Structures are given as C-alpha cells and as structure tokens.
Amino acid sequence: MYLKSIKLVNYRNYDQLYLDFDKRINLLLGKNGQGKTNILEAIYLMSIGKSFRTNKDKELIRFNSENTYIGGIFSKKNDDNIIELVIGNNMKKGIKVNKVSIDKIMQLLGNLNVVIFSPEDLKLVKDGPKERRKFIDREISQIIPLYYNYISNYNKILTQRNKLLKSNYLDENLLDIYDEKLSEYAKYIYLYRRDFIKKIELLSKKIHKNLTSDVEDLKIEYVNQIHVSDDDGLDILKNKFLEKIKSSRNLDKQYRTTKIGPHRDDISIFINSLDVRLYGSQGQQRTASISLKLSEIELIKEETLEYPILLLDDIFSELDQKRQKLLIEEFENIQIFITSAEENHKLIFEDKKDVNIIYIEKGRASQ
Structure with a gap:
C-alpha cells in the first residue's frame, strides 16, 4: 500500500496543492510553521476521517474560505483507489471512496491504513x-x-x-x-x-x-x-x-x-x-x-497482508542517529513520510535512491 498523490484545496495554509509521492521515502523539509505537518494531517484524515491535532473540523478550512477539499490516490493490492473529503462551514462532512459517498466513518476505516509517530508518542508510556x-x-x-x-x-x-x-x-x-x-x-x-x-x-x-x-x-x-x-x-x-x-x-x-x-x-x-x-x-x-x-x-501487516503508510512528524529531532536509521532500515518496504526542519536530515538518506525531497515554505511546495 502506498499513496501516489494528494490534492488539497483551501486546506489550512494551502490555497491549492498537488503533490506526487515516491512509493518509499518522502522527506518534507521546511522551517517550523510552513505547513509540513498539514500534509501529514491531510493523509491521516483520508485514513481515519478526523485530524490527530484538533477535534474541530472547521479549523482545517483555510482562512476566509467556505470549505476545503482533501483528495488522494493510493495503490492497494495493485489497484488504484481514491479517497476524497469535503469539509464546509455550513455543511456536513462529505466523504467518498472511489467516488461512492459514505455516511459512516466505519466505512472509511481500513481503506488507507496509516501509523503516525510524533514526539507526543514518545510519552505514550x-x-x-x-x-x-x-x-x-x-x-x-x-x-x-x-x-x-x-x-x-x-x-x-x-x-x-x-x-x-x-x-x-x-x-x-x-x-x-x-x-x-x-x-x-x-x-x-x-x-x-x-x-x-x-x-x-x-x-x-x-x-x-x-x-x-x-x-x-x-x-x-x-x-x-x-x-x-x-x-x-x-x-x-x-x-x-x-x-x-x-x-x-x-x-x-x-x-x-x-x-x-x-x-x-x-x-x-x-x-x-x-x-x-x-x-x-x-x-x-x-x-x-x-x-x-x-x-x-x-x-x-499481519492482519491486512499489506504494510501501512508510516507518518513521522518531526520525530528525527527527538531521536539519536542510531534510532533514526533503525526507523528507516527496519521497514524497507514501507512508504514513509517524514517532516523535518533540519536540512542536515537529508544526509540520513544520502545512500538511498528512492527519496523524494519536498521543500515547504509558506504554503508552497517544490520537489
């Protein structure tokens, strides 16, 4: 399983954003407050149906906009699928899987599996x-x-x-x-x-x-x-x-x-x-x-026969070099999204060929 692309319209600090992703490693680089975590949040939304940062959907809508659109194409068992969400100020959240509307979160779960790992998760114990x-x-x-x-x-x-x-x-x-x-x-x-x-x-x-x-x-x-x-x-x-x-x-x-x-x-x-x-x-x-x-x-992986997508939100700054490399090398067949504010984190992947580096600045992305 891997995410092929994402499209955001009026989402957080993005007016419009379209990105293609590598099926292995995607490194989102940029200073704090530029919108890196917003992309991970959007991926999580397509999986779970809600944010890991807020319980208020309206906070996801770009300032002075009426609604937001989140859409992504992903490959699962070698078939392409699409998940789309529309959230508005004056409307019920709309979710579609492969262009079919669903009315229960249960129908969304299990389509796009993700595991998110943030500094807060280090406090889990x-x-x-x-x-x-x-x-x-x-x-x-x-x-x-x-x-x-x-x-x-x-x-x-x-x-x-x-x-x-x-x-x-x-x-x-x-x-x-x-x-x-x-x-x-x-x-x-x-x-x-x-x-x-x-x-x-x-x-x-x-x-x-x-x-x-x-x-x-x-x-x-x-x-x-x-x-x-x-x-x-x-x-x-x-x-x-x-x-x-x-x-x-x-x-x-x-x-x-x-x-x-x-x-x-x-x-x-x-x-x-x-x-x-x-x-x-x-x-x-x-x-x-x-x-x-x-x-x-x-x-x-054991239960679904496919690895989930791994989202690492600013986790490298919390780990020593040994554990940074462990996270990458432990899962050679997993698509990973990593956010970082430190340019030198590129060096962790210098011997990797399948790395997509995306630079984020003020709601704009360049690959």
Missing part, C-alpha cells in the same frame, strides 16, 4: 491511561472497522448514563436499561482489546529486544476492572461486566459518574519485571514507546 486507550482504539479500528462502532456506541450510552447520574431525579429503571446496553458493547470492546494486547505484546517484545541488544525484556499486561481472562467468551464478558457495574451502582450514585467499564482500562508495561512508568528511566520509557509504535506496523 509516561502519559496517563487515556492516551494508551486512544492508541489501542485507533489501531483496532483500522484492523477491525466494526470495533469503531462498538466504542462509539459505548461512549454515547456512557455519556447518557453519566448525565442521568448527575440529574436531580434518578430513574433506576433507566439505569438498568443503560447498564444492559453498556454491557452489550463492552463485551466486544473487552474481547478485541484482550486479543489486540496479546498480539501487540509478542511483536513489541521482539522489537524491543532488537532495540536494546537483548538486554531488556518487555512485557505488556491488559489492566481492567473485571479481570478479563484468555478463555472468556462474549457471554461471559457481558455477564462479568453487568454484574460488576450493578454492584458499583451505589458508588456511582455517590460520585455521580460511572466508575466501572472499558473507559477506565489501561495497559501496564514492564521492562525486566519493573513497571517502566514508575521505575524506568526516560530512555527506557522512550524505547518502550518506540517498540509499541513499531509493533503497530507489523500487526497491521
């Missing part, structure tokens, strides 16, 4: 559980688009339940209905997260050993409140959750929020049996984060 849940949910949704529906529906019911808990009149029968609905979606979320974390642990363990020359052993555990086991099927998971959330009802009333559920899941990460978040050095935390992010790539 150190940050709070919300960031790790986001990492898990994003990757499962690319592999299993139906999962996106489960997590979206769960969150909608969760919001309604919390609103009820905060109200002056508490309808117990309505709480029962919400508990039943939550348990129906929760059973799938637990199942898919359990299986995903087991797979990601095997892959990241191997990658981490390579990164640390076999000195460190990485272990990842699924942390949840109902003690999900390897043998639990959907009915067992639903009953476990339903029993637990009902037993927590008095506590939920006291705190006026839902204390039990996959919205409080996390993963624990250990290096040589020590919790790296609590006891690991900054270097160990970064290396563990890199191992997790790189394992995403291998898992998508």
Whole structure:
C-alpha cells in the first residue's frame, strides 16, 4: 500500500496543492510553521476521517474560505483507489471512496491504513491511561472497522448514563436499561482489546529486544476492572461486566459518574519485571514507546497482508542517529513520510535512491 498523490484545496495554509509521492521515502523539509505537518494531517484524515491535532473540523478550512477539499490516490493490492473529503462551514462532512459517498466513518476505516509517530508518542508510556486507550482504539479500528462502532456506541450510552447520574431525579429503571446496553458493547470492546494486547505484546517484545541488544525484556499486561481472562467468551464478558457495574451502582450514585467499564482500562508495561512508568528511566520509557509504535506496523501487516503508510512528524529531532536509521532500515518496504526542519536530515538518506525531497515554505511546495 502506498499513496501516489494528494490534492488539497483551501486546506489550512494551502490555497491549492498537488503533490506526487515516491512509493518509499518522502522527506518534507521546511522551517517550523510552513505547513509540513498539514500534509501529514491531510493523509491521516483520508485514513481515519478526523485530524490527530484538533477535534474541530472547521479549523482545517483555510482562512476566509467556505470549505476545503482533501483528495488522494493510493495503490492497494495493485489497484488504484481514491479517497476524497469535503469539509464546509455550513455543511456536513462529505466523504467518498472511489467516488461512492459514505455516511459512516466505519466505512472509511481500513481503506488507507496509516501509523503516525510524533514526539507526543514518545510519552505514550509516561502519559496517563487515556492516551494508551486512544492508541489501542485507533489501531483496532483500522484492523477491525466494526470495533469503531462498538466504542462509539459505548461512549454515547456512557455519556447518557453519566448525565442521568448527575440529574436531580434518578430513574433506576433507566439505569438498568443503560447498564444492559453498556454491557452489550463492552463485551466486544473487552474481547478485541484482550486479543489486540496479546498480539501487540509478542511483536513489541521482539522489537524491543532488537532495540536494546537483548538486554531488556518487555512485557505488556491488559489492566481492567473485571479481570478479563484468555478463555472468556462474549457471554461471559457481558455477564462479568453487568454484574460488576450493578454492584458499583451505589458508588456511582455517590460520585455521580460511572466508575466501572472499558473507559477506565489501561495497559501496564514492564521492562525486566519493573513497571517502566514508575521505575524506568526516560530512555527506557522512550524505547518502550518506540517498540509499541513499531509493533503497530507489523500487526497491521499481519492482519491486512499489506504494510501501512508510516507518518513521522518531526520525530528525527527527538531521536539519536542510531534510532533514526533503525526507523528507516527496519521497514524497507514501507512508504514513509517524514517532516523535518533540519536540512542536515537529508544526509540520513544520502545512500538511498528512492527519496523524494519536498521543500515547504509558506504554503508552497517544490520537489
């Protein structure tokens, strides 16, 4: 899988932009604030349907414009495909895949798979559980688009339940209905997260050993409140959750929020049996984060039989030379987009033939 070209109209600081890409390495060079990350964001939008930088679509529209267009042609299993998005100030976001309109994000997911790696991802281990849940949910949704529906529906019911808990009149029968609905979606979320974390642990363990020359052993555990086991099927998971959330009802009333559920899941990460978040050095935390992010790539390849596109947003400035080269050499068959403000990063690719260098300045690009 690789992106062949992109077209942007009235997007961020671009009035019009058309770029062809190399199927291997694309280096976007330019000073900060010129629009490099905007291109990566547009690629991500075509994959996920939303930005990794903002929840407000209107921020993507160029100043003084009514709407924006993002379109890209990509090759998947040797066939050309096109994804197009139109976002307007006074209209619903429109998405087309191969000229056919879609009305659900689930229908977009899995068409163009991407993995993005930014300086923020180096804090994946150190940050709070919300960031790790986001990492898990994003990757499962690319592999299993139906999962996106489960997590979206769960969150909608969760919001309604919390609103009820905060109200002056508490309808117990309505709480029962919400508990039943939550348990129906929760059973799938637990199942898919359990299986995903087991797979990601095997892959990241191997990658981490390579990164640390076999000195460190990485272990990842699924942390949840109902003690999900390897043998639990959907009915067992639903009953476990339903029993637990009902037993927590008095506590939920006291705190006026839902204390039990996959919205409080996390993963624990250990290096040589020590919790790296609590006891690991900054270097160990970064290396563990890199191992997790790189394992995403291998898992998508295993599940879809094609490598995703790798987006590296200003990551080289955060890594030493050894890890810079590792990222490039580890994935010889992957299309990579790299943004950098440092001209000397071109030297990393001086022995590579398939490198497309794109210079970005004030919303203009030259190749």
